[in-house]
Amino acid sequence: MKAILTTVGQDKVGIIAGVSQFLSKREINILDVSQTIMDGYFTMMMMVEVPEPEVDFAQTATELEQLGEQLGVEIKIRNEELYKAMHQL
Amino acid sequence: METAKILETIHMISDENLDIRTITMGISLLDCIDSDSTKACEKIYTKITTKAKNLVKVGEQIEAEYGIPIINKRISVTPISLIAAASRDKDYLKYGQALDKAAKTVGVNFIGGFSALVQKGYQTGDETLINSLPQVLAETDLVCASVNVGSTRSGINMDAVKQMGKVVKAAAKKDVMTNAKMVIFCNAVEDNPFMAGAFHGVGERDVVINVGVSGPGVVKKALEKVKGQPMDVVANTIKETAFKVTRMGQLVGTVASKRLGVPFGIVDLSLAPTPAVGDSVAQVLEEIGIEQVGTHGTTAALAMLNDAVKKGGIMACSQVGGLSGAFIPVSEDAGMIDAVNAGTLNIEKLEAMTAVCSVGLDMIAVPGDIPAETISAMIADEAAIGMINNKTTAVRVIPVPGAKVGDTVEFGGLLGHAPVMKVNEASSVAMIERGGLIPAPIHSFKN
Numbered sequence: 001m002k003a004i005l006t007t008v009g010q011d012k013v014g015i016i017a018g019v020s021q022f023l024s025k026r027e028i029n030i031l032d033v034s035q036t037i038m039d040g041y042f043t044m045m046m047m048v049e050v051p052e053p054e055v056d057f058a059q060t061a062t063e064l065e066q067l068g069e070q071l072g073v074e075i076k077i078r079n080e081e082l083y084k085a086m087h088q089l
Numbered sequence: 090m091e092t093a094k095i096l097e098t099i100h101m102i103s104d105e106n107l108d109i110r111t112i113t114m115g116i117s118l119l120d121c122i123d124s125d126s127t128k129a130c131e132k133i134y135t136k137i138t139t140k141a142k143n144l145v146k147v148g149e150q151i152e153a154e155y156g157i158p159i160i161n162k163r164i165s166v167t168p169i170s171l172i173a174a175a176s177r178d179k180d181y182l183k184y185g186q187a188l189d190k191a192a193k194t195v196g197v198n199f200i201g202g203f204s205a206l207v208q209k210g211y212q213t214g215d216e217t218l219i220n221s222l223p224q225v226l227a228e229t230d231l232v233c234a235s236v237n238v239g240s241t242r243s244g245i246n247m248d249a250v251k252q253m254g255k256v257v258k259a260a261a262k263k264d265v266m267t268n269a270k271m272v273i274f275c276n277a278v279e280d281n282p283f284m285a286g287a288f289h290g291v292g293e294r295d296v297v298i299n300v301g302v303s304g305p306g307v308v309k310k311a312l313e314k315v316k317g318q319p320m321d322v323v324a325n326t327i328k329e330t331a332f333k334v335t336r337m338g339q340l341v342g343t344v345a346s347k348r349l350g351v352p353f354g355i356v357d358l359s360l361a362p363t364p365a366v367g368d369s370v371a372q373v374l375e376e377i378g379i380e381q382v383g384t385h386g387t388t389a390a391l392a393m394l395n396d397a398v399k400k401g402g403i404m405a406c407s408q409v410g411g412l413s414g415a416f417i418p419v420s421e422d423a424g425m426i427d428a429v430n431a432g433t434l435n436i437e438k439l440e441a442m443t444a445v446c447s448v449g450l451d452m453i454a455v456p457g458d459i460p461a462e463t464i465s466a467m468i469a470d471e472a473a474i475g476m477i478n479n480k481t482t483a484v485r486v487i488p489v490p491g492a493k494v495g496d497t498v499e500f501g502g503l504l505g506h507a508p509v510m511k512v513n514e515a516s517s518v519a520m521i522e523r524g525g526l527i528p529a530p531i532h533s534f535k536n
Binding site (some may be wrong): 003004006008033036038043045057058061076077078079081082083084085086087088 | 339
């Protein structure tokens with residue numbers, strides 16, 4: 001499944017490394033990535049390919065939230081279709 | 090996709106209370122009819138627990154995968170007065186209990202359809218069902234009931250209006266919460282996913298998935314960006330926001346229907362408030378420019394809001410249905426509660442507002458000593474607004490035994506808390522005692 005992973009929060013050393021390492025350990029491939037500072041916040045968007053059924057999506061989402069707490073940022077992963085539905089016809 | 094668009098969606102969900110209010114599975118019980126009520130109830134239990142076995146699980150999967158909250162999973166069934174009529178039971182408690190048990194087994198939040206459609210007259214089942222209402226509502230937890238007493242095509246059944254006033258009073262005596270689970274309608278719709286008024290119409294498919302979306306907070310936030318601009322700009326902003334919100338509903342409905350193997354029915358794009366901060370329809374109206382909901386201008390602002398929500402939503406999904414508009418339940422909306430407490434909003438203004446939005450006098454607490462005939466008269470007034478304006482109207486008033494005007498009643502959860510409101514004390518007894526039928530209006534004769 002294609003999913004969009006968003007990471008928003010205070011910028012600091014090791015956010016990209018932390019997220020990428022987590023994904024690579026679970027064989028989740030990064031298809032596209034963009035990163036910017038928006039209103040003073042570190043804002044990263046990643047398009048990823050979550051292999052199913054090998055990876056449990058709900059569990060991964062929970063683990064990513066925990067990782068976010070460790071890194072001091074908010075990490076969310078959602079099926080890409082959600083954003084397409086709202087913004088594309 | 091652009092970062093800004095992705096962030097907009099995330100803010101709507103995380104900060105502005107955008108949610109899918111309900112996934113409601115409509116289930117026809119017409120094939121469960123049996124002259125032996127025990128057998129009928131067994132068939133009902135089996136059908137519901139089979140068809141809706143995975144409803145909650147699939148709902149939770151979608152929540153996790155799409156990261157969008159789905160607040161309620163619900164079931165609506167064919168009006169029980171039609172299903173139970175073949176039995177000769179003196180009351181339908183057994184049917185209510187079968188629904189309650191099935192709902193608990195599959196883990197849904199509510200089950201609607203303990204209903205009767207009596208807009209023109211009673212069949213045997215209707216009478217028994219209505220008589221059973223106070224007991225069934227008091228002795229079940231998840232069963233929701235509705236009675237349709239009028240329609241534009243057939244007029245208003247004033248005998249039913251008269252009886253429902255007494256039913257509301259009798260139910261209140263048993264338990265104050267009973268009336269939160271019962272709606273009295275005019276022009277009830279057959280595909281409404283929202284409670285307490287959901288039932289599965291006889292013209293519907295065997296099983297269907299309907300979705301109700303919400304998001305007053307999202308609309309308010311969007312309007313904050315067009316402060317001081319003309320009303321057409323406001324209307325357009327509401328349309329655009331409603332479009333986006335409805336797209337969520339369409340997506341969730343499509344995915345749920347695919348995973349459950351059940352056809353997708355409609356999206357109901359209603360702005361349904363919750364007691365949560367920032368999830369208020371009243372505050373949307375106040376953002377439009379009235380100091381507090383209930384003051385002059387409220388009806389116009391609400392009319393525009395209701396219409397713009399529909400216009401925005403209609404193109405965003407394959408089929409719109411249900412009530413689709415803005416809900417104004419007093420107890421479930423922090424802004425409405427504040428306005429009542431401040432004396433800005435009263436029942437008379439709420440009645441005017443129901444003429445231009447999608448429901449009626451909803452979740453209004455009134456003193457427990459209110460005469461049954463006054464409740465009937467309130468029902469008659471709402472039904473008249475619905476009948477003449479060709480729209481759904483409803484009454485969900487909650488007489489609170491022992492309470493006086495100004496007291497506060499706590500309902501809990503999504504139902505919130507409500508100030509007990511003042512009711513006009515002049516009598517309506519002689520009119521209600523007449524009974525009979527208010528004939529259908531002239532504009533109903535379209536053939």
